[in-house]
Amino acid sequence: MNRLADATSPYLLQHADNPVDWWPWGPEAFAEAERRGVPVLLSVGYAACHWCHVMAHESFEDEAVAAYLNGQFVSVKVDREERPDVDAVYMEAVQAATGQGGWPMTVFLTPGKEPFYFGTYFPPEPRHGMPSFRQVLEGVVAAWRERPEEVAEVAGRIRAELAERASVYGAGAGVAAPGEVELHQALTGLSRSFDPVRGGFGGAPKFPPSMTLEFLLRHHARTGSAVALEQVERTAEAMARGGIYDQLGGGFARYAVDAGWVVPHFEKMLYDNALLIRVYLHLWRATGEERARRVALESADFLVRELGTAEGGFASALDADSVDAAGTHREGAYYVWTPAELARALGAEDGALAAELFTVTEEGTFEEGASVLQLLRDPEDAAGYRRVRERLLAARAGRPAPARDDKVVAAWNGLAIAALAECGALLDRPDLVAAAERAADLLLSVHLSAEGRLLRTSRDGRAGANAGVLEDYADVAEGFLALFAVTGESEWLGLAGGLLDTVLKHFTDEASGSLYDTADDAEELIRRPQDPTDNATPSGWTAAAQALLSYAAYTGSERHRTAAERALGVVTALAGQAPRFIGWGLAAAEALLDGPREVAVVGAAGDPRTAVLHRTALLATAPGAVVALGEPEPEAGSGSEAGSGSGSGSDLGAESARQPGAGAEVPLLADRPLLGGAPAAYVCRHFVCGLPTADPAVLAEQLGARVG
Known part of the structure; x- marks a missing residue:
C-alpha cells in the first residue's frame, strides 16, 4: 500500500495498492520534489471516470512504468471531486494550452506547483497519433534535465497567463444585472443551437442541459414565451424516452455519446439527477405533463434507493463499468440487453414484449449486438408495461452492480436536498422530504463546524480534510432554503443565512462584487480559481447569487440583495455570447427581474x-x-423589528438554530395576521x-x- 491507504476518497483508494508511490496533494509532496530535484506528475480523475480506470490499468498498475515514475518523479494523485479548486486551476491551463480538457488529466509541475506540460489520457503504446505514456514521461525527464531554462520559461509564461485570466471577471465591476434585452438575447442564442428534432443543444456528445432548461422554464413563466417552453418540452421528452434515462430503475446517465440520446456514457452522478429531478418537477408544475411527473418521481426514488448512504447522505456516483456475464469488466454491462437475454429473464412472451417496448433488436444499439433500453412511444398496454418493467428490474438486480463512489460531497447533497424536498412536497411523498431532512442533518453534524465553516466531503460519517468551496456554501444554502419553504421550520433559514454570510465575508471581492471559488483563507494555489460559467453543475458564483437573492427576499436584507445583483452583472456579458454555459445565472436573473x-x-x-x-x-x-x-402572530405588529431589513444570517444565528426547538424569526412572516x-x-x-x-x-x- 502506498500513501493513499488512509484516504477518504474512493478514487484515491482505488490507487492505494498501485506500484506507483503516490502522494496525496499537499506541501509534503512538493517539498519532496524540491529535495530530490525532480518534477511532479499530477494525475487528476474521479471514481466513476471510465478512462481513468483504463489508464490506471494500462499504466499505473504496470510495474515497469511505476518503477520509472518512482525514480524520476514525485507522483501526486487528486480526486477532482474532493479538490475542485486544484482541478479548476490546472484544467484551465490544460484547456488554454491544448484547446481541450477532460479526465484523466495529466499535468507535469515544477516543485513550485507551476505547470509546464499537459495532457489527458495517454495510451501504453503509441496509437491514433498519441504518444505512449512512457514516451511522454521520458520526454519530460529529458527536458527537465537537459533544458531546465526552457522548462522554467514555459512554467513562468503559463503562470503569467493564468494571472491575466484571473482579472477578467473582476473587470465587470459596476455592470448591471441582466434585464429584458439580455434575457431575450439569451433565448435567441439558445434557439440557434437548439436541435428541433432530437431536443437539446448542439451535437454529439449531448449533456443534459438542466440549468439551461431551468432558465427556459422561468423565462416562459415570466414572459409566456412558447419558444422557451417548446425547447424544454422537446428536450425533456427526448431524454426521458432515450437511452440516457434508465428505463428500469430511473435516473439519468452522465451524457449521451450521440446526438439522439440513445447511447449513454453510463456513469450516473448525484448532481445530474438532483438537477434533473427539479427540471422535470418544474415542467410538471408548469404543464401538468404526466411523463414529467413520472420521471421526477422515478429519479427521486433512484436517488434515495441507490445513492443513499447509511448515515443519511447521498453518494457521489455509480460507475459506468461493471462485470458482464463472461466476467469481463466493461462499460454498460449492467444496463444493456439482447433479445436472448430478455427471453431468458422473462420467458418468450414477456421477453418479446419487452424487446418491442424497449427497442431491443438483434442488431443492437451498443457493443456486441446489445441494446440500450429506450421507450420511444407510450405503451398501449400500461399493465403489461408495468409487469415487464418490474420483472426486468428484478432480473437486472441479479447482475453484478456498478461500483459506487460513496463519498458525500456537500454541494451535491445540497442540490439533492432541494430536489427531494420540493419533489416530496409537491407530489405528496413525505418520505422524500424526510430523506432530504436526513441528508441536511448529516451535513450539520459532520460537515459544518461550530464556526459555521463547511468541509467538502465525508465518507462513512467521517469528514475529509478538504475545506468547502463556494459551490458547497451556495448549494447547501439552496438546499436549506428549499427545506424552509417546504417545512416552515425557521432553523433552516437561519442556517442558510449563516452560510451566505460566510460567502460574503470570505469569497467575495468587495471592489468588484465578483466571487472566488475558494475562501480568502484557503490554501494558496498558483492562482485563486474563479469562474462564473456552469459546467456539470451550477457555478458556485451563480448558485451563490440565486441563494443570496432568495435569502434577501425572505429577510429584507439589502446587503444580501445587493450582493446578488452585483454577482449577476457577469451574466449580462455572457447572456448573448454563451447562454448555454450560464443557465443558472440566467435563471437567477429571471427571478431578480420578476421580484422574486x-x-x-x-x-x-x-x-x-x-x-x-x-x-x-x-x-x-x-x-x-x-x-x-x-x-399567525398573536398580536398585530409583533415582530416588526425583525422586518426592519437587517436580515443577516448572523442575526438569525446558525449556531443557535442547530439547538432543538430554537427557532429563528422570519421577517417575511412579521405582521401577518x-x-x-x-x-x-x-x-x-x-x-x-x-x-x-x-x-x-x-x-x-x-x-x-x-x-x-
Whole structure:
C-alpha cells in the first residue's frame, strides 16, 4: 500500500495498492520534489471516470512504468471531486494550452506547483497519433534535465497567463444585472443551437442541459414565451424516452455519446439527477405533463434507493463499468440487453414484449449486438408495461452492480436536498422530504463546524480534510432554503443565512462584487480559481447569487440583495455570447427581474386550509418565488423589528438554530395576521404587497400556479 491507504476518497483508494508511490496533494509532496530535484506528475480523475480506470490499468498498475515514475518523479494523485479548486486551476491551463480538457488529466509541475506540460489520457503504446505514456514521461525527464531554462520559461509564461485570466471577471465591476434585452438575447442564442428534432443543444456528445432548461422554464413563466417552453418540452421528452434515462430503475446517465440520446456514457452522478429531478418537477408544475411527473418521481426514488448512504447522505456516483456475464469488466454491462437475454429473464412472451417496448433488436444499439433500453412511444398496454418493467428490474438486480463512489460531497447533497424536498412536497411523498431532512442533518453534524465553516466531503460519517468551496456554501444554502419553504421550520433559514454570510465575508471581492471559488483563507494555489460559467453543475458564483437573492427576499436584507445583483452583472456579458454555459445565472436573473415574489402563508399547522394555501404557493411558477409558512402572530405588529431589513444570517444565528426547538424569526412572516380568523396568504413583489387572500384560486392567479 502506498500513501493513499488512509484516504477518504474512493478514487484515491482505488490507487492505494498501485506500484506507483503516490502522494496525496499537499506541501509534503512538493517539498519532496524540491529535495530530490525532480518534477511532479499530477494525475487528476474521479471514481466513476471510465478512462481513468483504463489508464490506471494500462499504466499505473504496470510495474515497469511505476518503477520509472518512482525514480524520476514525485507522483501526486487528486480526486477532482474532493479538490475542485486544484482541478479548476490546472484544467484551465490544460484547456488554454491544448484547446481541450477532460479526465484523466495529466499535468507535469515544477516543485513550485507551476505547470509546464499537459495532457489527458495517454495510451501504453503509441496509437491514433498519441504518444505512449512512457514516451511522454521520458520526454519530460529529458527536458527537465537537459533544458531546465526552457522548462522554467514555459512554467513562468503559463503562470503569467493564468494571472491575466484571473482579472477578467473582476473587470465587470459596476455592470448591471441582466434585464429584458439580455434575457431575450439569451433565448435567441439558445434557439440557434437548439436541435428541433432530437431536443437539446448542439451535437454529439449531448449533456443534459438542466440549468439551461431551468432558465427556459422561468423565462416562459415570466414572459409566456412558447419558444422557451417548446425547447424544454422537446428536450425533456427526448431524454426521458432515450437511452440516457434508465428505463428500469430511473435516473439519468452522465451524457449521451450521440446526438439522439440513445447511447449513454453510463456513469450516473448525484448532481445530474438532483438537477434533473427539479427540471422535470418544474415542467410538471408548469404543464401538468404526466411523463414529467413520472420521471421526477422515478429519479427521486433512484436517488434515495441507490445513492443513499447509511448515515443519511447521498453518494457521489455509480460507475459506468461493471462485470458482464463472461466476467469481463466493461462499460454498460449492467444496463444493456439482447433479445436472448430478455427471453431468458422473462420467458418468450414477456421477453418479446419487452424487446418491442424497449427497442431491443438483434442488431443492437451498443457493443456486441446489445441494446440500450429506450421507450420511444407510450405503451398501449400500461399493465403489461408495468409487469415487464418490474420483472426486468428484478432480473437486472441479479447482475453484478456498478461500483459506487460513496463519498458525500456537500454541494451535491445540497442540490439533492432541494430536489427531494420540493419533489416530496409537491407530489405528496413525505418520505422524500424526510430523506432530504436526513441528508441536511448529516451535513450539520459532520460537515459544518461550530464556526459555521463547511468541509467538502465525508465518507462513512467521517469528514475529509478538504475545506468547502463556494459551490458547497451556495448549494447547501439552496438546499436549506428549499427545506424552509417546504417545512416552515425557521432553523433552516437561519442556517442558510449563516452560510451566505460566510460567502460574503470570505469569497467575495468587495471592489468588484465578483466571487472566488475558494475562501480568502484557503490554501494558496498558483492562482485563486474563479469562474462564473456552469459546467456539470451550477457555478458556485451563480448558485451563490440565486441563494443570496432568495435569502434577501425572505429577510429584507439589502446587503444580501445587493450582493446578488452585483454577482449577476457577469451574466449580462455572457447572456448573448454563451447562454448555454450560464443557465443558472440566467435563471437567477429571471427571478431578480420578476421580484422574486415573496409569499407568506399564515395559519394553524393542523388546519387543512393552511395546507392548501401552502401547497398552492409551492406550485408557483413565478421565477424564484420564495415561500414562508408559519403560525399567525398573536398580536398585530409583533415582530416588526425583525422586518426592519437587517436580515443577516448572523442575526438569525446558525449556531443557535442547530439547538432543538430554537427557532429563528422570519421577517417575511412579521405582521401577518389571519384573515377573518382564516388562514391567509400574502404576496409581495418589488417592495409592494397585495391584499391578503384566503382563497387558493386567487393566490394561484397571483403566482401562476394551479390550485393545490
